[in-house]
Amino acid sequence: MLDVTNVVVRYGAITALHGISFDVHEGEIVALLGANGAGKSTTLRMLSGLHAPAEGRIIFEGRDVTVTKAHQFMALGIGHVPEGRRIFPQMSVEENLEMGAFARRGSYSDDIERMYVMFPILKDRRKQMGGNLSGGEQQMLAIARALMGRPRLLLLDEPSMGLAPMIVEMIFRIIAEIRDQGTTVFVVEQNAAQALRLADRGYVMENGRIVFSDTAANLLVDPRVRAVYLGEEVEEV
Amino acid sequence: MITWWRQPWIRRLMTSLAVVAVVELMTGPSGSFAAPTTGLIGSYNERVSVYGLFVGRRWMVFLVLALAFFGVWSAWLRGGPRMRAALRASTASPRDVASRRPVRWGFYVVLLVVAGFLPHLVNDPYWQSVLVEQIAVFVLLALGLNVVVGFAGLLDLGFVAFYAIGAYTTAWVTGALPTPAPFDVHLNPFWAIPVAIVFVMVAGILLGTPTLRLRGDYLAIVTLGFGEIITIFANNLYGITGGSYGSGGTTGSHPIPHFSIALGPIHYRWTLAPVPYYYLTLVFVVLFIIGFSLLEHSRIGRAWTAIREDEVAAESVGINPLKYKVMAFAIGAASAGFAGVVTASQSNFIFPATFTLQLSINVLVLVIFGGMGSIPGVVAGAVVIQTVSMYLIHTPPAGFQESDLYMYIGALLIVTMIFRPAGLIPSRRRRREIVLSEAGESHADEVLTGDVA
Numbered sequence: 059m060l061d062v063t064n065v066v067v068r069y070g071a072i073t074a075l076h077g078i079s080f081d082v083h084e085g086e087i088v089a090l091l092g093a094n095g096a097g098k099s100t101t102l103r104m105l106s107g108l109h110a111p112a113e114g115r116i117i118f119e120g121r122d123v124t125v126t127k128a129h130q131f132m133a134l135g136i137g138h139v140p141e142g143r144r145i146f147p148q149m150s151v152e153e154n155l156e157m158g159a160f161a162r163r164g165s166y167s168d169d170i171e172r173m174y175v176m177f178p179i180l181k182d183r184r185k186q187m188g189g190n191l192s193g194g195e196q197q198m199l200a201i202a203r204a205l206m207g208r209p210r211l212l213l214l215d216e217p218s219m220g221l222a223p224m225i226v227e228m229i230f231r232i233i234a235e236i237r238d239q240g241t242t243v244f245v246v247e248q249n250a251a252q253a254l255r256l257a258d259r260g261y262v263m264e265n266g267r268i269v270f271s272d273t274a275a276n277l278l279v280d281p282r283v284r285a286v287y288l289g290e291e292v293e294e295v
Numbered sequence: 296m297i298t299w300w301r302q303p304w305i306r307r308l309m310t311s312l313a314v315v316a317v318v319e320l321m322t323g324p325s326g327s328f329a330a331p332t333t334g335l336i337g338s339y340n341e342r343v344s345v346y347g348l349f350v351g352r353r354w355m356v357f358l359v360l361a362l363a364f365f366g367v368w369s370a371w372l373r374g375g376p377r378m379r380a381a382l383r384a385s386t387a388s389p390r391d392v393a394s395r396r397p398v399r400w401g402f403y404v405v406l407l408v409v410a411g412f413l414p415h416l417v418n419d420p421y422w423q424s425v426l427v428e429q430i431a432v433f434v435l436l437a438l439g440l441n442v443v444v445g446f447a448g449l450l451d452l453g454f455v456a457f458y459a460i461g462a463y464t465t466a467w468v469t470g471a472l473p474t475p476a477p478f479d480v481h482l483n484p485f486w487a488i489p490v491a492i493v494f495v496m497v498a499g500i501l502l503g504t505p506t507l508r509l510r511g512d513y514l515a516i517v518t519l520g521f522g523e524i525i526t527i528f529a530n531n532l533y534g535i536t537g538g539s540y541g542s543g544g545t546t547g548s549h550p551i552p553h554f555s556i557a558l559g560p561i562h563y564r565w566t567l568a569p570v571p572y573y574y575l576t577l578v579f580v581v582l583f584i585i586g587f588s589l590l591e592h593s594r595i596g597r598a599w600t601a602i603r604e605d606e607v608a609a610e611s612v613g614i615n616p617l618k619y620k621v622m623a624f625a626i627g628a629a630s631a632g633f634a635g636v637v638t639a640s641q642s643n644f645i646f647p648a649t650f651t652l653q654l655s656i657n658v659l660v661l662v663i664f665g666g667m668g669s670i671p672g673v674v675a676g677a678v679v680i681q682t683v684s685m686y687l688i689h690t691p692p693a694g695f696q697e698s699d700l701y702m703y704i705g706a707l708l709i710v711t712m713i714f715r716p717a718g719l720i721p722s723r724r725r726r727r728e729i730v731l732s733e734a735g736e737s738h739a740d741e742v743l744t745g746d747v748a
Contacts, residue, residue: 127615161612
């Protein structure tokens with residue numbers, strides 16, 4: 059579904075991604091893991107058109123999207139939940155959802171109802187301003203807003219950032235549900251243990267390169283991954 | 296017990312004295328370095344004569360003003376929350392807007408009827424021409440700038456450029472410039488309206504496409520430069536624009552004609568008299584208000600709001616920021632272009648000296664004062680500020696000079712920003728934000744930073 063081949067991203071003289079390749083197949087959840095500064099967010103910024111790659115190709119559903127602009131992705135079928143959620147703070151929950159359907163023509167009221175079924179809390183808050191929601195609610199709203207565009211591929215940037223463990227678990231359950239409803243998910247996460255339990259496959263990044271890739275179950279028990287990214291977290295959780 | 300001079304009321308009193316002293320010093324009749332205190336205590340001659348002490352009474356005016364300022368301030372602190380609560384009760388609960396709509400429409404119809412009778416109510420030639428030249432035209436300019444600043448959140452400091460382009464286009468197509476008119480016939484200004492609007496919109500697109508990639512301060516500086524460039528062109532391209540003499544300066548040039556209608560049996564010609572121009576402009580003001588309100592609640596308006604609030608998020612939902620920003624520039628320019636047509640036709644001659652940076656700033660003040668993003672707000676802001684300005688110029692209080700005008704307007708703006716940070720009539724969205732922030736559900740700062748930036 060998504061094929062990324064030998065992509066190099068530079069910020070001026072600094073090379074952030076040294077030719078990475080990965081792919082995402084329809085119907086799976088793929089997690090991209092790595093420490094701070096490994097290049098995860100750059101990868102996602104590149105995938106969502108916020109930063110164009112200097113070299114390499116990105117193919118989505120057989121179409122070359124390497125130089126596509128950020129605002130064109132939604133219409134292509136790629137939804138993006140940006141880092142830090144970035145909901146519209148001064149629009150109500152409902153207006154935020156309506157904005158999510160901007161790239162689409164036609165009626166979207168059914169989609170809003172569907173989001174309220176998936177995220178009942180948003181229905182309770184629907185007249186509230188986005189900026190007044192809690193972090194977890196904002197994350198749900200950001201995901202719901204991206205789903206309003208009916209994407210076939212959903213990109214999630216650090217969905218667990220700054221959220222309480224209980225909320226993170228809830229968000230991850232929702233992500234699994236989204237996959238089960240037929241949307242492919244690509245998630246960038248720092249919380250490796252939890253992300254791997256959710257994902258089908260995983261890629262591990264270090265210094266702008268992909269260092270391992272395997273099924274999530276294998277990565278979860280891989281001693282190298284455990285040592286570096288999971289540490290004692292595995293025993294703890 | 297706090298030291299006496301640290302008590303809040305003493306501080307308020309001292310601040311009041313200081314503020315009024317500064318205002319008095321700056322507005323006093325002397326303004327000279329030799330006698331800097333004249334504004335405060337009167338000139339030497341005034342002081343030595345008994346007449347001056349009791350009739351000149353500058354210092355008494357000073358004390359009264361300072362105490363009044365202090366009194367209002369204290370009263371606001373004491374009763375303010377209650378007053379504000381009462382005010383909010385009368386305006387709040389945004390979700391009721393739909394149910395109150397008939398009342399609202401009724402209110403607008405009443406306003407329109409009042410506006411219709413206004414020139415006869417004021418019934419004074421000065422105020423009638425003010426209604427056209429200073430109020431209606433500035434309402435149009437404020438409405439246009441509101442699209443750019445209020446809806447799309449782009450700070451434009453060179454809005455005067457579009458006004459100038461509208462006026463010069465009118466002069467051009469009616470054959471009043473040294474540049475030959477594009478048609479053999481010198482057009483009726485009615486035909487200048489579409490031409491001018493198309494010209495300013497194209498100018499908006501030409502300016503916007505390369506510059507709207509910039510953000511915030513950078514964009515403000517570029518637009519400032521654009522405004523200046525247009526003024527300099529008007530001033531210096533003698534053979535094209537008539538230079539600093541304006542449209543009437545060259546031999547063989549003739550005045551920009553008035554509007555006229557010759558439609559079958561209907562023959563009507565506008566003249567220098569302001570009232571017919573007032574009605575003509577009023578019709579267009581209403582049309583622009585309706586058009587811009589529809590836009591505000593349209594898909595385009597929502598895209599503007601989204602870009603204003605978070606550009607990255609807007610892109611992530613599929614909004615092309617550049618496209619919608621350029622649209623805001625072009626659409627906002629339209630009403631300024633029309634204002635240019637009215638100004639040119641009504642005054643018969645145009646001069647580059649009309650189109651100054653000061654005018655851009657003035658229009659921006661109207662928008663901020665009235666309430667960015669709020670159409671009723673910017674209309675009210677334009678009416679209030681322009682009326683105050685013209686009143687001060689028409690009936691200057693003792694010691695007032697025309698050059699002091701913007702000091703008073705500046706003070707008015709500062710006071711408004713302290714007590715009504717979102718403007719005179721904030722937009723529904725902003726009002727909702729303020730209600731929420733005062734209920735402690737969000738940060739007041741959040742409310743501010745979102746839109747002002």
